[in-house]
Amino acid sequence: MLALTAAMLVLGLALVPPGARAQIAPGGVFGGSGGGGGGAVSPGGAFGTVPSGVIQEILVEGNQRIEADTVRSYMQMQPGEPFDPARVDQALKAMFATGLFADVSIQRVGDRLLVRVVENPIINRIAFEGNSKLSDEVLLAEVQLKPRVVYTRARVQSDVQRLAQLYRRSGRFAATIEPKVIQLEQNRVDLVYEINEGAVTGIEKIRIIGNERISDSRLTSAIATKESRWYRFLTTDDTYDPDRITFDRELLRRYYLTRGFADFRVVSAVAELTPEKDAFFLTFTVEEGEEYKFGAIDIRSEIKDLPVSTLMKQLTTEPGDTYNAEEIEKSIENITFELGKLGYAFVDVRPEVDRDRENRRIGIVYVINEGPRVFVERINITGNVRTIDEVIRREFRLAEGDAFNTAKLRRSRARIRGLGFFDKVEVNQVQGSAPDRTVINVEVQERSTGEISFGAGYSTTDAIIADITIRERNLLGRGQDLRASLSGSRRRQQIDLSFTEPYFLDRELAAGFDLFKRRLDFQTFSGFDLDSTGGALRTTFPITEFLSASLSYTIRADDISNVNSRTSRFIRQEEGLTITSQVGYRLTHDTRDDRLEPTKGHIIRFGQDFAGLGGDIRLLRNSLAGVRYFPVVDGVVFSLGVESGYVIGLGQDVDVNNRFFVGGDNFRGFRQRGIGPRDIGTRDALGGNIYYVGTAEVEFPLGLPQELGVAGRVFSQAGSLWDIDASGPGLFDSSDLRATVGVGVSWRSPFGPIRLDLAVPLLEERPDRREIFRFSFGTRF
Secondary structure, three states, X not given: OHHHHHHHHHHHHHOOOOOOEEEEEOOOEEEEEOOOOOOOOOOOOXXXXXXXXXXXXXXXXXXXXXXXXXXXXXXXXXXXXXXXXXXXXXXXXXXXXXXXXXXXXXXXXXXXXXXXXXXXXXXXXXXXXXXXXXXXXXXXXXXXXXXXXXXXXXXXXXXXXXHHHHHHHOOOOOOEEEEEEEEEOOOEEEEEEEEEOOOOOEEEEEEEEOOOOOXXXXXXXXXXXXXXXXXXXOOOOOEOOHHHHHHHHHHHHHHHHOOOOOOXXXXXXXXXXXXXXXXXXXXXXXXXXXXXXXXXXXXEEOOOOOXXXXXXXXXXXXXXXXXXXXXXXXXXXXXXXXXXXXXXXXXXXXXXXXXEOOOOEEEEEEEEEEOOOOEEXXXXXXXXXXXXXXXXXXXXXXXXXXXXXXXXXXXXXXXXXXXXXXXXXXXXXXXXXXXXXXXXXXXXXXXXXXXXXXXXXXXXXXXXXXXXXXXXXXXXXXXXXXXXXXXXXXXXXXXXXXXXXXXXXXXXXXXXXXXXXXXXXXXXXXXXXEEEEEEEEEEEEEOOOOEXXXXXXXXXXXXXXXXOOOOOHHHHOOOEEEEEEEEEEEEEEEOXXXXXXXXXXXXXEEEEEEEEEEEOOOEEEEEEEEEEEXXXXXXXXXXXXXXXXXXXXXXXXXXXXXXXXXXXXXXXXXXXXXXXXXXXXXXXXXXXXXXXXXXXXXXXXXXXXXXXXXXXXXXXXXXXXXXXXXXXXXXXXXXXXXXXXXXXXXXXXXXXXXXXXXXXXXXXXXXXXXXXXXXXXXXXX
């Protein structure tokens, strides 16, 4: 009997889930508490003393919301079945597993089975107190418990951990969350999370151990995580984020692999939290390895009759250059893309590496094999709530049914990102319905594309500047661009309305129109005011991947007014209203790696305008401009640029409004309209028919943290403006060379771009007008 009682004690403990409090009451009661309190039991017949018999009835007590039949269904026991301790054990576990009960006890009373339950309460409301950095909506989306859901302690603790993790991801490791339960009638509760968010846990110090060839400052500039500083109040890069630290390891690897260190690896990245939990010390341990250069470079094809010789010019890797993994990837992409144009859709280009550790050379052989024949089965697009599918699909270089091409897929991703409609663009491929089929999944996260902005600024040309702009870059989700703006300064007042349809007639053809009205004050420079009212029709289309063309038609009414007796006689002769009707075209070749901050590549523009299709003006205007960028070392970019123009009157003189003017922003060291033909008596600038300006500039960092956006530059410019149809005494017109040299500083401040230039003329003519100091500032908010 003693042995049997001990066995029953062990069995009774096994009936309850982990963490529950087991009970064996007199009379053979099997029960347990899931942490919500113990159940009261009555004496009765014990299972251990009456092993045989049949259950005649199952009684349920204590249930409020849950029907008795529902409770019985959870037990999976029926009247007529024999009393079996093992079955009772399973029934008890099954009932606790539902999460509906805080306490359950099962007792045999004669030939009946009595089940007493204490139901878990229902959550009436979930509230958050003390949170200000994370909104209630963000926190509520993170927790799994919701109103009208059964309350359990285990799920509350799980949600507390989820909220704590959410605060850690936002950089607040000192945050504490305390759940409170408010009992209500009808077995309901209010669940309140009392939150102490704490201060942001910043990065006190970033240490890099093991680097000998590259300085700490360069490496800390290369990673995304930054040390906490007062001027980083607009970013979260100085808060601890484990995902960002993982990304930093990859950024360090990429940085070294583009600078010759092919054996580089990050040994560890350790973040140590201070005892006060207010800051982290971040330590990266690295092994640089040796610095390599490229050895022999070649291409080998395993495909018969492939024109290998024509592919050599696609390589960006050269023998003797510093080893650069990015250039290898770019060469592979160029080869794949070029072969795709030649009709070889299924190719696999892989580099064979020949590493010479003794001489620190890495030879590369690009091996071209015939790749598996894979076709695009389907392109799925998700996440676009407002933007219609067609806007995204038309940016794809691949279509459903096309041969799959990795280079085209990468280009498609870049084009979708370039739309500017999405915060996130993820393009992935998965196995299709057959081995030779692939499905491309595109996931986007839309951003706001509507803008209403106010601008303010100052420049030495226009003094105080203010503007207001209303713009929608994705009108009706169709990718159309609508813009209206009003701007004004002491010398310029302007109203503009423009509209662009990027795919006119469902073709890769951008079309749009512009309407404008401008009033320009040239009294200081040339002694007159100019009112211009007009509009333009324009279209732009690509010719190749990097070459595009644009066509335009413009009609404009120009009124030269407020001309007085002190104004140059050459301008007084042109006072009044003229109508200009002109057509034009532009060719643009753009290979820059970044349109806003280019470091390599070039942009070249050539254009012509013909006026004479009606109106009063007949002329042919030619323009050519280009800039070439050369990376020197990290952060240092050298650029060479030139711009020029030549306008010819067709059967008439070119009027002042259609001549070129040079100075100010396009020729630093001289005032706006500071060089060129001039009335010697009134000093009014008259403009010229021919001009050119060449610029050589070096932009470099100033040793400040890279995220501040402060850069210095040294520049030199040379050029001239001459040739005017008018003649007579008192007219200065010389094609002699002018030249300036200067320095400048630019800052991408939180309040807008600030630019400061100091330039000194080295070559000038007597009537020219200097401007040593030039400053501009502007912002939008």
